[in-house]
Amino acid sequence: MDIEVKILKDREAKLLVSNTNPPMVNALRRVLIADVPKLAIEDIEFHLGTIGDEMEDKEYESSAPLFDEIIAHRLGMLPIPTDLELFDFRDRCDECEGEGCPNCTIIYSLNKKGPCTVYSGDLIPVGENDLRPVDDLIPLVKLDDTQALLIYATAELGTAKQHAKWQPTNGVAYKYYPEIEIDQDSCNLCGECVESCPKEVLDIEDEELIIADLEGCKFCSLCEEVCAPGAIDVSGREDKFILTFETDGSLTSEEVLKEGLQILKGKFDEIAEMSESI
């Protein structure tokens, strides 16, 4: 399996995977979705009862227009910056054996008094400051002038096999590498194929039908259908693929890819070991 990197931005990647087959690319795809771990908020403690403010001499209700469960769910969805070298799974942590420690958990506090909108950026990590949520403008809930929110939230590592909030990637998809054959002798340059293509793959240049954007082709075959002389043949290669994915910002796409390939290699090593012992 060869991987050629086309785009590798923070939150977006496009790869050309060649010398392989569909099951292998799909294995990589599924590892990127369900096996690469990241941090997400798992435990939340809500302060109940009134929240006093000594400065203003005013008491706030610890209630919000949304149910606590919904706020908890929204908090769980937030992307939390993840350093896979630093963090361990909580239940496999050597330091604390599941109690929770700086090696396996991040604790956030949120303390807001209404009237206001509570944003993801209002979550303050206890201790370290570079671990604020990746996006700070995600609205969580709104409070009126009698309401306040005091929350302690604990983030830990997990994988999307347990819950989708631990999924570092989205839009992970691959397609066959397109092959478009044009029979220039029978092509009559009517231009109907150029018109019909929704992705502007084909073009006519210097009295010749050319392929302007091969990788944009998504196999709709409209060009084949409208071509009266039948000069176009669209097919996909079964040994070369275009793999694209995005990340939610917890990890960069490079980190996700490296970790994913490592995990995939581990799985294959395991199978090889098992097959030897048969």
Next chain:
Amino acid sequence: MMIPVRCFTCGKVIGNVYEVYKDRLEQGEDPGEVLDDLGIDRYCCRRMFLSHQDLIDDVMKY
């Protein structure tokens, strides 16, 4: 109610651009163009914005 944090279908984080989207719409910009600009490309994510109603202010009273 409140804008969902993520797209229901693909899981992309969309809540982070909602405030910008709302502001630009109030200034009379075209929703489609604003979404293109903000990188909300897939139609699953776009419908999250187009079908959203901010009801939180109505619910707040109760």
